[in-house]
Amino acid sequence: MPRVLSDTDVADFRERLCEAAERLFAERGPDAVTMRQLAAELGVSPMTPYRYFEDKDDILAAVRANGFTRFAIALETARDGARGARAIGTAVGEAYVTFAVENPHAYKLMFDFNQPHAEKYPELVAAGQRAQKTMTGYIKDAMAEGLMEGDPEQIGLMNWAAIHGAVILELAGMLPPGGARMIFRGFDTALIRGLRPQD
The missing domain is CATH 1.10.357.10 (Tetracycline Repressor, domain 2)
Incomplete structure (x- = not known):
């Protein structure tokens, strides 16, 4: 059973994901970055970012x-x-x-x-x-x-x-x-x- 995330957990992960995305988006351009790459950057499963953001445009x-x-x-x-x-x-x-x-x-x-x-x-x-x-x-x-x-x-x-x-x-x-x-x-x-x- 998946762990229930607290508001703090959600905010912390969103912040970490945004920090990684800021760097990758700026270096490669948003079109060249995938959700899978963002997940790999944080060492999580490819589907994890979708628990926090709708899609890459949302990020x-x-x-x-x-x-x-x-x-x-x-x-x-x-x-x-x-x-x-x-x-x-x-x-x-x-x-x-x-x-x-x-x-x-x-x-x-x-x-x-x-x-x-x-x-x-x-x-x-x-x-x-x-x-x-x-x-x-x-x-x-x-x-x-x-x-x-x-x-x-x-x-x-x-x-x-x-x-x-x-x-x-x-x-x-x-x-x-x-x-x-x-x-x-x-x-x-x-x-x-x-x-x-x-x-």
């Missing part, structure tokens, strides 16, 4: 939602720990780069892969929206202090695209270690200067 959604949540928490913590719009902007950007270079597998899965039928995974959608919100929050801080003007959503996306591009170049080895951080610092200064209200 990918859980991995990506976890990544977006950790990412959002890192940015929110940076924003909450700084005082003044300039310091907040710097802290959030630095936290962004740090998260990406310290969690390259998660970062790649968050942004390099589409999620089939994303509407089936409300936790993933919510986590992605939370992460995006952090990229406009500190822009609004700067506007509230009169440091810049414009559409905060558009400026936030512009800033996000610039940081993301620099991070991807560094992760691909096309920038030296620390290159993304250097580019962020230059862009951050230029953004404030360029969007400062005109006298």
Whole structure:
């Protein structure tokens, strides 16, 4: 008779499976990874993962939602720990780069892969929206202090695209270690200067 799993058992196994999946998905691409390979990675029977997840897309959604949540928490913590719009902007950007270079597998899965039928995974959608919100929050801080003007959503996306591009170049080895951080610092200064209200 199979052992009855506690909520803790289920959570622990899901976490272990997601950790293995994050690495394998990022290294090989989700299409190249099978449920059998994930089971073998954890030393369990091929059918065991199906007790915890519906299928591979379900695992990918859980991995990506976890990544977006950790990412959002890192940015929110940076924003909450700084005082003044300039310091907040710097802290959030630095936290962004740090998260990406310290969690390259998660970062790649968050942004390099589409999620089939994303509407089936409300936790993933919510986590992605939370992460995006952090990229406009500190822009609004700067506007509230009169440091810049414009559409905060558009400026936030512009800033996000610039940081993301620099991070991807560094992760691909096309920038030296620390290159993304250097580019962020230059862009951050230029953004404030360029969007400062005109006298």
